Amino acid sequence: MRFLSGLKISLFLACLLPLARLLWLGFNDGLGANPIEFITRSTGTWTLSFLLITLAITPLRRLSGWQWPIRVRRMLGLFAFFYACLHFTTYVWLDQFFDPTSIYQDIFKRPFITIGFASFLLLIPLAATSTQAMMRRLGGRNWQRLHRLVYLVTIGGVVHYWWLVKKDVTQPAIYAAVLAVLLGYRLWRKRSGPAFLNGASTQSTSRPAQENQR
Amino acid sequence: MLIKRPSDILPSEITDREIYRSRRQFLQSVPAALAVATLPGLFSTPVFAAEKLPGARKSPFSTGEPATPYKEVTTYNNFYEFGTDKADPARAAKTLTTRPWTVTVEGEVKNPRTYAIEDLLRLAPLEERIYRLRCVEGWSMVIPWQGFSLSELIRRAEPTGNAKYVEFVSLHDPKQMPGQRSGVLDWPYVEGLRLDEAMHPLTLLAFGLYGEVLPQQNGAPLRLVVPWKYGFKSAKSIVKIRLVEKPPVSAWMRAAPSEYGFFSNVNPAVDHPRWSQAKERRIGEFLKRPTLPFNGYGDQVAQLYAGMDLKKFF
Ligand code: HEM
Numbered sequence: 001m002r003f004l005s006g007l008k009i010s011l012f013l014a015c016l017l018p019l020a021r022l023l024w025l026g027f028n029d030g031l032g033a034n035p036i037e038f039i040t041r042s043t044g045t046w047t048l049s050f051l052l053i054t055l056a057i058t059p060l061r062r063l064s065g066w067q068w069p070i071r072v073r074r075m076l077g078l079f080a081f082f083y084a085c086l087h088f089t090t091y092v093w094l095d096q097f098f099d100p101t102s103i104y105q106d107i108f109k110r111p112f113i114t115i116g117f118a119s120f121l122l123l124i125p126l127a128a129t130s131t132q133a134m135m136r137r138l139g140g141r142n143w144q145r146l147h148r149l150v151y152l153v154t155i156g157g158v159v160h161y162w163w164l165v166k167k168d169v170t171q172p173a174i175y176a177a178v179l180a181v182l183l184g185y186r187l188w189r190k191r192s193g194p195a196f197l198n199g200a201s202t203q204s205t206s207r208p209a210q211e212n213q214r
Numbered sequence: 215m216l217i218k219r220p221s222d223i224l225p226s227e228i229t230d231r232e233i234y235r236s237r238r239q240f241l242q243s244v245p246a247a248l249a250v251a252t253l254p255g256l257f258s259t260p261v262f263a264a265e266k267l268p269g270a271r272k273s274p275f276s277t278g279e280p281a282t283p284y285k286e287v288t289t290y291n292n293f294y295e296f297g298t299d300k301a302d303p304a305r306a307a308k309t310l311t312t313r314p315w316t317v318t319v320e321g322e323v324k325n326p327r328t329y330a331i332e333d334l335l336r337l338a339p340l341e342e343r344i345y346r347l348r349c350v351e352g353w354s355m356v357i358p359w360q361g362f363s364l365s366e367l368i369r370r371a372e373p374t375g376n377a378k379y380v381e382f383v384s385l386h387d388p389k390q391m392p393g394q395r396s397g398v399l400d401w402p403y404v405e406g407l408r409l410d411e412a413m414h415p416l417t418l419l420a421f422g423l424y425g426e427v428l429p430q431q432n433g434a435p436l437r438l439v440v441p442w443k444y445g446f447k448s449a450k451s452i453v454k455i456r457l458v459e460k461p462p463v464s465a466w467m468r469a470a471p472s473e474y475g476f477f478s479n480v481n482p483a484v485d486h487p488r489w490s491q492a493k494e495r496r497i498g499e500f501l502k503r504p505t506l507p508f509n510g511y512g513d514q515v516a517q518l519y520a521g522m523d524l525k526k527f528f
Contacts (some may be wrong), residue, residue: 096502105490
């Protein structure tokens with residue numbers, strides 16, 4: 001227990017480092033010639049990174065046999081949502097300065113914004129149902145089905161990135177490769193045994209989910 | 215969040231050390247240069263980035279808008295030869311050797327010639343032109359350049375009747391330009407103008423910035439500045455200027471023909487397929503400002519495109 005709460009607190013603080021860095025750079029003239037672009041990109045990068053880190057938890061737990069990763073998964077997922085909110089706020093406030101027509105046009109005319117926005121919207125129900133109480137209310141099965149949306153959100157995030165770069169797709173390709181490994185691992189597990197389908201996959205949610213099992 | 219405080223180390227101090235170092239190398243390798251260096255502006259041709267370029271006349275083409283600070287102009291650059299991140303060129307372009315440097319003017323001309331950069335600098339009196347620069351990505355700057363109209367050079371080459379377009383070729387040397395080891399663009403970087411665009415007095419052949427020799431990351435030792443077109447039309451580190459009959463295919467047209475056209479005039483009414491061009495962020499400003507047709511140079515250049523459908527010829 002002690003180990004877990006210590007771990008959770010340190011991890012929580014570590015997850016705030018990207019924000020702390022932005023604030024520090026902001027107050028020390030370190031955001032470069034185009035600070036708003038810098039903040040948009042940094043928060044976008046961290047949203048995607050946290051999504052991928054969250055998706056890495058299940059494989060990490062299975063491959064290592066450790067139990068603690070599952071205990072911090074919710075926090076990591078919520079940090080992905082936190083950075084997505086910062087990213088979206090940066091766009092609406094600093095970048096567009098609440099200009100409704102230009103935001104509206106962007107969302108409907110720019111495919112990279114459309115898909116980013118859709119991903120962001122899909123993250124909202126996941127964040128909203130992240131509490132134990134909501135998990136219990138939905139039931140493990142439904143909860144799990146709903147939370148599979150995270151795959152779609154992350155794919156959307158990678159496509160969003162791919163479509164926004166001018167020419168050099170090296171960075172989005174790296175994220176795409178990591179995502180492919182994480183999704184490929186799940187497919188491979190699914191293929192390689194029905195045990196995974198029946199028991200193992202539901203184990204990956206925490207206690208209330210198991211209470212709901214037959 | 216965006217409160218700015220001066221940092222402890224002034225940017226000017228950092229730059230000074232760079233100049234100091236390059237000067238020292240210069241003096242060590244060429245002892246005779248010592249004498250020359252004591253008589254700046256008289257006999258010597260300024261050679262190194264940030265060395266003064268003396269005596270540029272003011273120009274009526276200059277805008278009165280406040281110039282973007284030197285630090286931003288020299289640290290936020292799109293110059294894919296040194297990497298695709300806008301912070302890359304300032305870090306990586308020190309490997310570019312700009313002396314000796316030659317520029318060949320060839321193709322459909324009566325007087326083809328290869329110029330040493332020193333001779334080219336003396337071809338016509340330098341002017342200071344403070345121009346707006348609008349990047350296709352949606353940001354803009356105001357930059358004081360030193361140079362002269364490209365027409366000065368082309369006129370001397372005497373284009374033949376077949377010359378309809380001008381092609382600009384930038385240096386291709388992956389040893390000096392690490393970004394060329396990647397295949398983001400088809401190297402060398404190529405750009406093109408119609409002959410009347412190239413001969414327009416606004417079209418500048420620039421050697422300096424802020425009264426000093428161009429820093430490498432800004433396209434040293436000489437670059438084009440076409441202020442009514444998106445920034446990528448203004449080719450950097452040029453080694454060849456060819457007069458040709460057919461429209462050249464630029465590096466960006468080759469990379470993404472549906473996104474980058476030959477003309478690439480700044481036009482708020484024609485969006486990039488993936489983002490809007492209606493507004494721009496002037497570097498240093500918070501709110502975006504509306505983008506002007508031809509980047510605000512419509513009075514001077516709009517007649518070049520009379521009768522053309524600018525949506526089609528983007
Ligand atoms: C889950 C949702 C999202 C993810 C994972 C995400 C991720 C990213 C990433 C990785 C980048 C590129 C960072 C870089 O260049 O280093 C980015 C940039 C950007 N995103 Fe998002 N994003 C999301 C949602 C949104 C939304 C909802 C909007 C606006 C409505 C948005 C607007 C932008 C813009 C304007 C840029 C910068 C484009 C540029 O600088 O050229 N994103 N995002």
